[in-house]
Amino acid sequence: MSATPVAPLPDGVDPAWLPPSALRALGARRVRVSGEGPLVATVRGEVAAATAEHGGSLVTEGPVDLALVCAPGDPDGEAFVVRRDGTTTSVTATGGAGLLHGLHHVVRLGEAAFSGRWEPRRHAPRRAIRMLDHWDNVDVHPVMGQVERGYAGGSIFYADGAVRADLGRVAAYARLLGSIGINRVCLNNVNVHRTEARLLTDLLPDVVRLAGVFRPQGVRVHLSVSFAAPMTLGGLPTTDPLDRGVQEWWASTTAAVYAAIPDFGGYVVKADSEGQPGPFASGRDHADGANLLARALAPFGGTVFWRAFVYDHRQDWRDRSTDRARAAHDHFTPLDGGFDENVVLQVKFGPVDFQVREPVSPVVAAMPRTRLAVEFQVTQEYTGQQKHVCYLVPQWSEVLGFRPHGDGDAVAEIAHGVVAVSNVGDDPFWTGHPLAQANLFGFGRLAWDDRLAPEAVLDEWIGLTFADPAVRAPLHEVMDGSWLTYERCTAPLGVGFMVRPGHHYGPDVDGYEYTQWGTYHFADRDGVGVDRTRATGTGFTGQYPAPWRDLYESVRTCPDELLLFFHHVPYGHVLRSGTTVIQHVYDTHFAGHEEVARTARTWGALRGRVPDRTFDRVTELLAEQLRCATEWRDQVNTYFWRKSGVPDERGRRIW
Numbered sequence: 001m002s003a004t005p006v007a008p009l010p011d012g013v014d015p016a017w018l019p020p021s022a023l024r025a026l027g028a029r030r031v032r033v034s035g036e037g038p039l040v041a042t043v044r045g046e047v048a049a050a051t052a053e054h055g056g057s058l059v060t061e062g063p064v065d066l067a068l069v070c071a072p073g074d075p076d077g078e079a080f081v082v083r084r085d086g087t088t089t090s091v092t093a094t095g096g097a098g099l100l101h102g103l104h105h106v107v108r109l110g111e112a113a114f115s116g117r118w119e120p121r122r123h124a125p126r127r128a129i130r131m132l133d134h135w136d137n138v139d140v141h142p143v144m145g146q147v148e149r150g151y152a153g154g155s156i157f158y159a160d161g162a163v164r165a166d167l168g169r170v171a172a173y174a175r176l177l178g179s180i181g182i183n184r185v186c187l188n189n190v191n192v193h194r195t196e197a198r199l200l201t202d203l204l205p206d207v208v209r210l211a212g213v214f215r216p217q218g219v220r221v222h223l224s225v226s227f228a229a230p231m232t233l234g235g236l237p238t239t240d241p242l243d244r245g246v247q248e249w250w251a252s253t254t255a256a257v258y259a260a261i262p263d264f265g266g267y268v269v270k271a272d273s274e275g276q277p278g279p280f281a282s283g284r285d286h287a288d289g290a291n292l293l294a295r296a297l298a299p300f301g302g303t304v305f306w307r308a309f310v311y312d313h314r315q316d317w318r319d320r321s322t323d324r325a326r327a328a329h330d331h332f333t334p335l336d337g338g339f340d341e342n343v344v345l346q347v348k349f350g351p352v353d354f355q356v357r358e359p360v361s362p363v364v365a366a367m368p369r370t371r372l373a374v375e376f377q378v379t380q381e382y383t384g385q386q387k388h389v390c391y392l393v394p395q396w397s398e399v400l401g402f403r404p405h406g407d408g409d410a411v412a413e414i415a416h417g418v419v420a421v422s423n424v425g426d427d428p429f430w431t432g433h434p435l436a437q438a439n440l441f442g443f444g445r446l447a448w449d450d451r452l453a454p455e456a457v458l459d460e461w462i463g464l465t466f467a468d469p470a471v472r473a474p475l476h477e478v479m480d481g482s483w484l485t486y487e488r489c490t491a492p493l494g495v496g497f498m499v500r501p502g503h504h505y506g507p508d509v510d511g512y513e514y515t516q517w518g519t520y521h522f523a524d525r526d527g528v529g530v531d532r533t534r535a536t537g538t539g540f541t542g543q544y545p546a547p548w549r550d551l552y553e554s555v556r557t558c559p560d561e562l563l564l565f566f567h568h569v570p571y572g573h574v575l576r577s578g579t580t581v582i583q584h585v586y587d588t589h590f591a592g593h594e595e596v597a598r599t600a601r602t603w604g605a606l607r608g609r610v611p612d613r614t615f616d617r618v619t620e621l622l623a624e625q626l627r628c629a630t631e632w633r634d635q636v637n638t639y640f641w642r643k644s645g646v647p648d649e650r651g652r653r654i655w
Helices: 020-027 038-054 096-114 168-179 194-200 204-217 244-260 286-300 324-335 393-401 434-448 454-465 469-479 482-489 548-553 560-566 581-604 612-644
Strands: 030-034 057-059 066-070 080-085 088-093 118-123 129-133 136-141 145-147 184-186 220-224 266-269 303-307 343-348 372-377 417-421
Touching (some): 020 096, 030 038, 038 096, 038 204, 066 096, 080 096, 096 118, 129 372, 136 194, 168 204, 194 220, 204 220, 204 244, 244 286, 286 303, 286 324, 286 343, 372 393, 393 454, 393 482, 434 469, 434 612, 482 581, 482 612, 548 560
Parallel strands (some): 129 417, 220 266, 303 343, 343 372
């Protein structure tokens, strides 16, 4: 019975939520692993390492404390059954992936896995697709760097224009993903540049190496591909999806990929968006484009993830009839039912761009005959860029629990999968900010089961990551409400953006106000907000089904937190909370700053209870967060005081 050794963690790299102490309860027991296959070998290797570290034993016979059994059945099965009878805890699965998930379920339980009596309980993922997209470039891009919207250093996959020779760091990362149930990963940027395009052809042997590292953790690899590849790589004169030569090029190229990587997952495509090529150039629609790739992948069981992030990025700011929020719905809903079965339409959770507060995209409710995946952004582009504490699992939980038809299915029940933009780099802490590891962990756990409470997910992460149980309460104080704190510090009431153009870090209230990007707040001397009503605005509210179309249409019923996303209102408009819009702006920005200062004090009291280098890094970043919160408070409050002429009723200093 083979065992895959646990890859040693590279020197200086943080173990994240799998330090040796996290496996202490399991490693101190007698454990038997039964079954065969590559993932069972991974489980056996984990148990061997844990028992060697903590004094237990990996045995093949006799009484055991833990039995991990892979019984013959569905080799692709991800479910497992846990029970405890007498003194033995058992995990049974019909596939190696299920056994791996069951192992990590026991790890998360710790000592609780080995006490009491439990009736058999089946655990299975709620979503078949649980995927991370890496926006990594093989070469260092002159504008976006090596990882576009990456805030934790360079790529763990690529260095010096090629896949890294040493993939030890990738193996450690794959182990982290396997432990939280991620089952797919896309290896390169959706904005496919010249070198990344070649991963599909002459650089494919390097993709084979990466696939071999992810495979033992049950993770299939995908590639982002350029729609222009038949021209740029194949020398064809067209990319028309209805052209026979184009179809044959994709079919033969895809067949070569599967000959090299039989379990290859498929393609991710950003087309006709922000300058990326697509089917519009040939007069075709997105169903034509997606189905071209889907039919090349279908013989091998592959999937094409077609991003719905398509909009006019050269908007005239003078034209208030054009609304970026409408774009995905306008482009894609007429195509519902026109996509092949192995197409997954990848829809950003909100209609604009991963803002700290947006309504749920109306596309989710509008395409019942199309497989959808909801896309989140673990990397914190608009939520502090991993320099700030911002625990995002409450936001994602809120989105997945939203019911687009009122009493109907929640987003999590409509979506076929969940996808997120990864937040790791070659930083020693993986995510730059040590506490941002909780977002990566939390995404995996919520993707597995959207019903998990964000606080419980945070408990799991804290318990695995930090040996001292006394840190739990302070870390909850630091992290539980950090998403709402970040919202209070930044753009108010759902209006969005107000960030520095380009890099998107720090305040710039008018930074995008007169640009081509379609992200406006329309503040004037009398009021602020975007009129997206059917009665007088862009009509965006009409893209929602009842009851939301009418609830958002009226200022009387629109939720306060989304008011300025849907309405342009006077500064004196009284919110449902009882305060005016202008006073809400002042109060929240002062409060957000105070909350960040309190967070820094709470963290400061943990000196000696967390590893020194973790303490020092977080302390440094909290100082930066407080500096940035000061800028947000002063710039936003000053802007609106000067715009409106309405003073703060509490008389606080505004510049």
